Amino acid sequence: MSFSACFIWCGFQTGNVAQLGIAIARAFDPIGERTYGFEKPDQQAVCSLLSFLIGTTLGRLGDKIGAKRRTWLVVSSLLQVLLAAAATIAHHYSGQSGYAGTRHNPSWTNPLGFVALAFISASLGLQGIIGKRIGSPMNTTVVLTTTWVEIFNDPLLLAFKKVQSRDVRVSGVLALLFGAFVSRAISGGGGVVAALGALCGFRLVQTVWWLLTPSPEL
Incomplete structure (x- = not known):
């Protein structure tokens, strides 16, 4: 969506950090191509x-409560619901379409x-x-590049049988x-x-789901 x-x-x-580095480097471009400050995409x-x-x-x-305890997993999931709901409300009242025209004409440019x-x-x-704390290999939203590396370096990548280390990562992708x-x-x-x-x-x-999942014995 974003x-x-x-x-x-x-x-x-990763891409956002690289974009910021490029934005800073543009300040040293030749005169005529040089930009000062961060443009809207930056x-x-x-x-x-x-x-x-x-x-x-x-x-x-979560580290204080217990990263794998059901209490934290339920609370953190509810926090994610609230954050997503807040994003929905902000977008609705922003008055923008939510669809960019071109790279130089993005949406979500006003405060909301x-x-x-x-x-x-x-x-x-x-x-x-x-995902990192519970050690889930399905946490591809954040570490997809690492997941690709692990998939293609799995010694049983081409094995015609069930391989949990490979299959769970492929499922995540x-x-x-x-x-x-x-x-x-x-x-x-x-x-x-x-x-x-x-x-x-x-x-x-x-x-x-987390509410119905019992906490591990600590």
Whole structure:
């Protein structure tokens, strides 16, 4: 959704960091091509990166409660629901379409658009640390590059049998691909608000899932 709006991947911060480096380097370009300050796409990258970092630092609360305890998993999932809901409301009242025209004409350029981007990024930052703490190989939203490396270096990559180390990572990649397809299909049919609403619904399902999952014995 965020990429359709402003070409920013809220869950992949590597590209945003590289974009900021390029933005700084443009200040040293030849006269006539040189730019000063961050342009709107660069500002959106900064917004996403900082919000992601704020969201992921919430994982420290989980460290105190117990990163794998049901209490924290339920609370953190509810926090993600609230962050996604806040993004939905911000986008709705931003008055922007949520679809970028070109690279030089992104959406979410007004204050409420930035707020929507920030809340989505914070939600994915929190999701990232949760997946990291529970050691889930399905946490491809944040570490897809690492997942690809692990898949293609699996010694049983081409084995015609069930291989858990390979299969679970491939399933994660396919789930991400399917999720991106569904997100775009929903936003194309019902708009960005509908897609963000669906995200809230999935987060609620995840919350109930954790609620019904017993905590491990510590």
